Structures are given as C-alpha cells and as structure tokens.
Amino acid sequence: MSGVQFDPAAIRELAKILRETDLTEIELVDKDARIRVARQITVQAVHATMAAPAAAPTATAPVAAIEAVSDAAHPGAVVSPMVGVAYLSPEPGAAPFVQLGARVAQGQTLLLIEAMKTFNQIRAPRAGVVARILIDPGSPVEYGEPLMIIE
Amino acid sequence: MFGKVLIANRGEIALRVHRACQEMGIQTVAVHSTADNTAMHVRLADESVCIGPPAARDSYLNMAAIISAAAITGADAIHPGYGFLSENANFAEMVEAHGMAFIGPSPAHIRMMGDKIAAKDAMRRLGVPLVPGSLGALETFEEARAVAEQILYPVLIKAAAGGGGRGMKVARGPDELEEAFRVARAESKAAFGDDSVYMEKYLDRPRHIEMQVMADNHGDVVHFGERDCSLQRRHQKLVEEAGSPVLSAAERDDLGAQVTTALRGLGYRNAGTLEFLWQDGQFSFIEMNTRLQVEHPVTEMVCNVDLVKEQVRIAAGERLGYTQDQVRFSGHAIECRITAEDPETFVPSPGRVDMYHAPGGLGVRVDSALYSGYTVPPHYDSLVAKLVVHGQTRAEAIARLKRALAEMVVSGIKTTLPLHQRIVADPEFQAGEYTIHWLEKFVSRGG
Numbered sequence: 001m002s003g004v005q006f007d008p009a010a011i012r013e014l015a016k017i018l019r020e021t022d023l024t025e026i027e028l029v030d031k032d033a034r035i036r037v038a039r040q041i042t043v044q045a046v047h048a049t050m051a052a053p054a055a056a057p058t059a060t061a062p063v064a065a066i067e068a069v070s071d072a073a074h075p076g077a078v079v080s081p082m083v084g085v086a087y088l089s090p091e092p093g094a095a096p097f098v099q100l101g102a103r104v105a106q107g108q109t110l111l112l113i114e115a116m117k118t119f120n121q122i123r124a125p126r127a128g129v130v131a132r133i134l135i136d137p138g139s140p141v142e143y144g145e146p147l148m149i150i151e
Numbered sequence: 152m153f154g155k156v157l158i159a160n161r162g163e164i165a166l167r168v169h170r171a172c173q174e175m176g177i178q179t180v181a182v183h184s185t186a187d188n189t190a191m192h193v194r195l196a197d198e199s200v201c202i203g204p205p206a207a208r209d210s211y212l213n214m215a216a217i218i219s220a221a222a223i224t225g226a227d228a229i230h231p232g233y234g235f236l237s238e239n240a241n242f243a244e245m246v247e248a249h250g251m252a253f254i255g256p257s258p259a260h261i262r263m264m265g266d267k268i269a270a271k272d273a274m275r276r277l278g279v280p281l282v283p284g285s286l287g288a289l290e291t292f293e294e295a296r297a298v299a300e301q302i303l304y305p306v307l308i309k310a311a312a313g314g315g316g317r318g319m320k321v322a323r324g325p326d327e328l329e330e331a332f333r334v335a336r337a338e339s340k341a342a343f344g345d346d347s348v349y350m351e352k353y354l355d356r357p358r359h360i361e362m363q364v365m366a367d368n369h370g371d372v373v374h375f376g377e378r379d380c381s382l383q384r385r386h387q388k389l390v391e392e393a394g395s396p397v398l399s400a401a402e403r404d405d406l407g408a409q410v411t412t413a414l415r416g417l418g419y420r421n422a423g424t425l426e427f428l429w430q431d432g433q434f435s436f437i438e439m440n441t442r443l444q445v446e447h448p449v450t451e452m453v454c455n456v457d458l459v460k461e462q463v464r465i466a467a468g469e470r471l472g473y474t475q476d477q478v479r480f481s482g483h484a485i486e487c488r489i490t491a492e493d494p495e496t497f498v499p500s501p502g503r504v505d506m507y508h509a510p511g512g513l514g515v516r517v518d519s520a521l522y523s524g525y526t527v528p529p530h531y532d533s534l535v536a537k538l539v540v541h542g543q544t545r546a547e548a549i550a551r552l553k554r555a556l557a558e559m560v561v562s563g564i565k566t567t568l569p570l571h572q573r574i575v576a577d578p579e580f581q582a583g584e585y586t587i588h589w590l591e592k593f594v595s596r597g598g
Contacts (some may be wrong), residue, residue, distance in 0.1 A: 083202050083219040115219040140223035142201040143216065144185055 011037060071134060071146040078125060080145045084115030086122075088137040096137075098148075102130050110148055113141060124150055152467050153177050153227040153252065158192065159217050160232025163520045163537060164445075166192040168230045171459035180224045182217055184210035186528040191520045198224055205530040211235045214242050218249055228252035228466060230459075234532070237442040238265055254466040256421045256441040264423075264439040268311045268349050274425075274436050277413035282428060282435035284351035295332045295350060299325070302352045308332055310339035311347035314438055316386025318342060321353055354435070356586040357428035359383065360395050362410050363450045365461050366419045371471045374407035375454045376480055378424075378446055382574070382590045384497075389567070389590060390574060393449035393484045396545060396583025397429070400480070406434055411475065422462050428587075445488065445534070448518055452484035452541040483545040485552050487571040489519075490533040491564050495597075500565035501529035510558035514541040514551055517559075527564055535566065549581060573598060 014026050014037040025038040071077060080086070088096040088111050097109050104110065109121045110130075128150040135147055157180040158168045169179045169192045181196035186205035193199045200220040203210035210216065212235060221229055229246050231237035237255065240262040246253040255261070264270045268287055275281055283302045288311060289295045299306045299322070308331050310318030318339045322331035332348070340346035358381040366372040379395035380388045394403060410425050424444050427434045447458050456478075465471070491500045503526045509517040519536035521527075527535060540555055542548030556572050574580055577598060579589065592598075 083200060083216045083223065085223055116215055116222070140200075142220070143203045143210075144201050 005033075006035065011035065071149070072144065074146070074149050076128060076131065076149045076151045077146045078110060078122065078148045078150055080113060080122070080141045080143060080147055082113055082115055082120065083142055084113040084120070084140070086135050086137070086139055086141045086147065087112040087114060087119075088133070088135075098130050098133075100130055100133060104128060104130060104150060110150075111135075122147065126150065152469075153463065155180060155197075155224065155226045155228075156254070156463070157182060157217070157221045157224065157226035157229045157251075158196070158232065159211070159229050160235055160237075161187050161190060161192070161211060161520075161531065163518045163534065164232040164443075165190070166195070166520045167518055168232060168459055169196055171457060171463065172230075175460060175463060177463070180220065180226050182211075182220045184530075186530050189525065191522055191525070200224060205528065207235070207531065211531075214239075214245055217242075218245060221246075221251055222249065226251060228254055228463075230254040230462070231442070233442050233445055238440070240265065252466045254421070254462050255443075256419060256423060260417065260419055260423075261441045264441045265314070266311060267309065267314055267438055268347065270439055271349075271436065273417065274413060274439070277416045279409055279413050279425070279436045280427075280434050282351040282354070282437060285349045288347040288349055289332070292329060292332050296325070296328060298350050299328055302350070305353040305355070306331075307351045307353040308335040308348050309351060310335065310343055310345075311349055312339060312343035312345040316383075318348075323353075351437075354428050354430045356588065357381075357430040357435075358395065358397065358585075359388075359426065359587050360398065360429045360434070361424050361426040361444075362406060363444075363447070363458070364410060364414055364419070364423045364425065365458070365465070365471065366414055366421065366423070367465045367471045368420050368468060369470050370415065370418070371474075372411045372415045372419065373471060373473070373475050373478055374411050375450045375456060375458070375478060376407065377403055378444075378449055380446060381585055381587045382580075383587055384590050384594060388446065389488055390571070390580075391446035391449055391486045391488075392545075393453045394480065395429075403480075407475070421465050422458060445537070446486050448516060448537060448539040449484040449486045452514075452516065452539060453480050453482060454478060455481065482541055482543045483548045484539060484541045485545075485548050486537055486539045487552065487556065487575075488534055488567075489536040489538060489559075489561070489571065490567050491527050491535045492533050492567055493565045494567045494570040497567075499529065499533050501527045501533075502564045503527075504561055505563035506560055507562075508558070508560035509536075510538065510555035512551075512555070514548075515555045516540070521561065535561070535564075538571075545583070549575060570594075 027036040104124045106127045108124045110124055111122050112119045131151040132149040155178040156172050158165045172179045179196040181193045181199040182202045183193050184203050184205050202216040202220055203213050236242040240258040243253040243258040285298045305323040308320045320331040320335040322328040335348050336346040360377050360379050362377050363375040377395050378391050378393045380391045382390040422443050424440045426437050507521045507523045516539040540548050540551040542551050553575050
C-alpha cells in the first residue's frame with residue numbers, strides 16, 4: 001500500500017503513551033484520517049469518548065479527547081454527575097472558582113456544569129488540594145467524566 | 152437531511168438505527184449508561200456520551216440527560232428506538248421544544264394512542280373494526296355489568312393506561328365480574344397511577360395480527376402489510392411472521408385500505424403499527440403503537456424496505472415518494488427473538504458471551520449487538536438477538552430458519568435458542584395453526 005501518509009513520530013509517541021498509562025488502545029480521528037494504536041492486555045480498555053478537537057500548540061495532528069483509565073480511578077477524582085457543559089468561573093471573565101494548587105474545603109464549589117439552561121454547582125467531596133484540572137472551560141462533559149483531582 | 156442524529160436507546164435497536172444513519176451519511180451520537188460502555192453501537196457511533204449509571208431511570212429514561220447530550224453534541228434529531236422514551240409524549244415535546252426533530256409521530260398522536268380508551272374512540276370514529284365493548288371508561292360496577300350483559304361473557308376488563316398485555320382481568324361469567332372489575336382497577340392504579348378501566352369481549356382463540364403503516368408529513372400514507380405475532384408467552388412476542396399464515400392477499404389489501412384511510416383521516420405522521428385480534432375471519436382493533444416495533448425486520452424482508460430510513464427521511468420532511476400500488480410483497484419472513492434466558496425456566500441469564508457466531512447465507516439476517524467477549528448487563532430487558540429469515544415461500548423460510556438456528560452459537564450465557572428450535576420443529580407451527588394461547592400451552596407441556 002504505497003503513498004499512505006503517516007507520522008512515525010506520532011505513532012511512537014502514542015505507543016509511549018500507551019505503555020505509560022496502561023491503556024490498551026488509542027484512536028485518533030481527524031476528518032478522513034484515523035490512527036489506532038493497540039496492544040493486548042487482559043484489562044478491558046475504556047474507549048475514547050467524544051472527538052473534541054483540542055489543538056496542542058506544537059502537535060502535528062489534532063488530538064482527540066482521550067479519557068485515561070487512571071484519571072477516573074484516581075482516589076481524588078471528582079467525576080461529573082451529569083451531562084452538560086463545564087465552566088470553571090462563575091461567569092465569563094471572572095476569576096475561576098479554584099486554581100491549581102489551591103486548598104479547598106469539603107463542599108466548596110469547584111466548577112459549574114450547565115445543562116438545559118440551569119447551572120449546577122459541583123462541590124469538592126472532601127477537603128484537599130487541587131492537583132489537576134482535567135477539563136477546559138466551556139467543554140462538554142458526560143456522566144462519570146473526571147473533572148479534577150483533589151488530593 | 153439531518154447532519155447528526157442522537158440515538159436514545161441501546162442494544163440491537165441502537166445498532167439498527169446507527170446502521171441506517173451511517174448509510175445515509177448522517178453522523179450518530181450514542182448515549183449510554185456506564186453499563187453499556189463497551190456496547191457495540193457505542194463503539195461504532197461517531198460520538199458517544201455517557202449519560203448516567205446503569206439504572207434505566209437514571210440513564211435511558213433520563214430525559215434531561217438525553218436532551219443535554221443532544222445539545223452538547225449539536226444533534227439535529229433524536230431517534231427513540233422502541234421502549235424507553237419512544238412513546239413518551241412529554242419527551243417528544245421536549246425534543247421539539249429544544250429545536251430538534253423527534254423521529255417518530257407527533258406528540259399529540261403519541262398521547263392519543265397511549266390512552267387506550269381514546270385510541271379506540273378515535274378508531275371507532277374512523278371506521279376501523281373494534282372488539283365489542285364499553286364505549287368509554289367504566290365508572291361503576293353497575294355499568295360494567297350492563298355492558299357485559301350486552302356483549303356477552305366472557306369479558307375482559309382492561310386498564311386504559313395499560314397496553315402490551317398489562318392490566319387485564321378476565322371474567323368468564325357474571326359471578327366473576329365484580330372481583331375482576333375491582334382487582335383490575337386496583338392493579339391499574341398501582342401500576343399506572345390511573346384506575347380507569349374499560350371492557351372488551353374476551354376472544355378465546357384469536358390470532359394477533361398487526362399492520363405496519365408509514366405516513367409522511369404531507370398526507371401520504373401507505374401500509375406495508377401485516378405481521379402475525381400470535382406466538383406469545385405472558386404477552387411477550389417470541390416469534391413473528393410476515394405475512395400471516397391465515398390471511399389472503401385480498402384480506403390484507405382490505406384491512407390495509409381501512410387502516411390507511413383511518414390514518415389519513417387522523418393526519419398521522421411517521422411509523423405506526425395497528426394491532427388487531429383476528430378470530431373467525433373478523434378483525435378487532437385493540438391498540439396502536441406509535442413507534443417502530445421490535446419485529447419490524449420481517450416486514451422489511453418481505454417488502455424490501457428500510458423502515459428506519461423511511462422514518463428518518465419522513466422526519467426530515469421528505470415525501471414518501473411512492474404509492475400503495477408500488478408496495479410489493481414478496482415471499483415470507485420469520486423472526487425469532489432470542490433472549491438471554493433459560494430456555495425452559497425463563498430465568499434471566501446475563502453475563503459474558505465467550506463465543507458468538509451468527510448464522511449466514513442467503514435470506515438470513517441477524518440484528519444483534521452481541522459479539523464474542525461482550526458482557527450482557529443485567530439491568531435491561533433480555534433480548535440479545537433477532538434472527539430473521541426470508542424465503543420465497545413459508546416452507547422455504549421455515550427450512551432456512553431451522554438451518555440458521557442450528558448454526559447460531561451464543562455460549563457463556565443461556566439463551567432461548569433451544570426453545571426456538573423446538574418451536575420451529577413443531578407440526579402445528581409448521582402448519583401455521585396457532586392462536587395467542589398456543590405458545591403458553593407448548594411451553595407448559597414441555598414441547
């Protein structure tokens with residue numbers, strides 16, 4: 001099959017991500033192009049969710065949203081209880097509810113999820129430090145999607 | 152035409168809708184519970200959105216979550232499949248209020264046919280033959296007794312908010328009437344929140360024969376013939392045939408004409424099925440389903456039509472593009488509903504399917520979301536596959552069905568495959584001699 005364009009560096013990078021994260025399969029879709037890198041383990045892989053193109057600054061190909069098994073399983077993970085659009089600030093232009101590294105109390109509002117024109121406050125299930133913010137403001141989220149890691 | 156359709160269902164029908172959309176160049180969005188993360192249609196759909204935990208109430212019946220998922224993915228239309236929200240008029244209205252198309256009938260017709268008394272009323276006024284019975288809800292026991300004396304025993308008391316065989320009590324004589332009436336009301340109130348009941352003559356050996364109709368938004372209506380769904384156990388269909396072994400083409404045309412005239416009069420849109428009881432050559436309307444039915448494939452095989460695509464085209468505003476005389480019936484089709492149940496005790500058997508092999512060959516179709524390694528979740532109904540065969544004659548279809556059933560492998564869980572094999576081998580089934588009571592008797596005698 002001659003003339004098939006692919007980026008060996010991208011494939012090596014994907015393979016590295018597979019090994020480092022214990023995923024078994026990564027699939028990237030960009031219009032007509034599709035790359036899938038997979039390996040056999042006995043663990044069942046969580047498939048990639050919505051294809052939300054988020055252009056990385058130096059990436060040569062747009063990257064589809066990847067849901068790593070490790071994020072959702074993290075003991076400090078705050079997962080979405082609903083489907084909607086996540087916002088990190090109380091209103092556009094305002095400061096975000098929490099910053100990376102901030103200490104939060106149990107019950108403190110971390111972000112908003114908007115669905116059907118109502119805004120729902122997502123609260124910290126326990127006190128801790130915001131270790132990671134996993135979503136971009138204004139991005140759609142599904143039920144069970146990891147939003148933040150509070151350690 | 153729609154750019155993106157959200158499939159508000161799961162299992163084999165979600166895969167069915169995905170396939171039709173894919174062939175039409177329409178993007179699909181699969182919404183699913185966490186129990187269905189690895190479902191086949193979720194894997195194949197262009198996008199997927201997890202909408203809730205396993206319980207149907209929190210996922211597939213969760214209207215807000217489904218509408219939100221449609222909003223965030225930019226879906227133009229929602230196909231509700233069958234069951235779940237497919238006959239929920241409020242959901243249909245909500246979909247339309249959010250600027251999306253509901254791929255199905257209008258909310259008003261869904262509501263009308265959901266009320267079994269209103270449905271019969273509408274059909275009576277449109278000239279469709281009915282089972283003799285009360286003209287409306289029975290308010291008092293005295294009223295019930297008066298109607299029973301007029302239509303003669305045995306009689307059936309039915310819940311107006313019921314349907315699908317639920318909420319029915321038989322009274323074979325006047326001494327049974329009072330208890331049947333009171334118990335039916337109480338059960339109806341408990342199950343449906345509404346104690347309205349009505350009465351019908353009880354037919355002792357009817358066949359269940361239903362008519363498939365399709366109407367566009369411009370007033371064109373056609374029928375796609377009948378299906379005989381008499382083989383039922385506890386009001387659940389197991390085997391369906393297109394056409395009925397007992398109807399002639401003339402009888403089909405006749406009933407079809409009555410039905411299409413009625414629906415034209417109603418201004419009905421999209422797919423629908425009118426269910427009748429047939430006894431001694433007479434048809435009696437019992438209810439109408441305002442959605443696609445599980446057994447739609449047998450009609451598709453005989454009429455060479457893709458009913459899901461027709462639903463989508465109609466919802467997008469297209470005309471049918473053909474008239475009744477262009478609908479052709481060719482050969483005979485039979486469907487076996489294969490469920491994840493013990494073939495003798497019917498105890499549910501969810502779990503991991505370690506080996507799945509679908510039969511193939513000319514005239515064989517399998518609609519199933521199974522694959523080797525798939526785990527059938529315990530939270531939903533037990534239908535796992537529909538094996539559909541088509542033959543030039545009923546005899547050929549039966550021979551093909553026997554052969555296909557023998558080839559099919561679903562191992563790791565129990566299924567009703569062996570039961571279907573026994574049904575197909577039975578001389579009465581092969582002769583087409585059965586009524587709606589036949590299968591219960593067959594099962595209880597260990598046939």
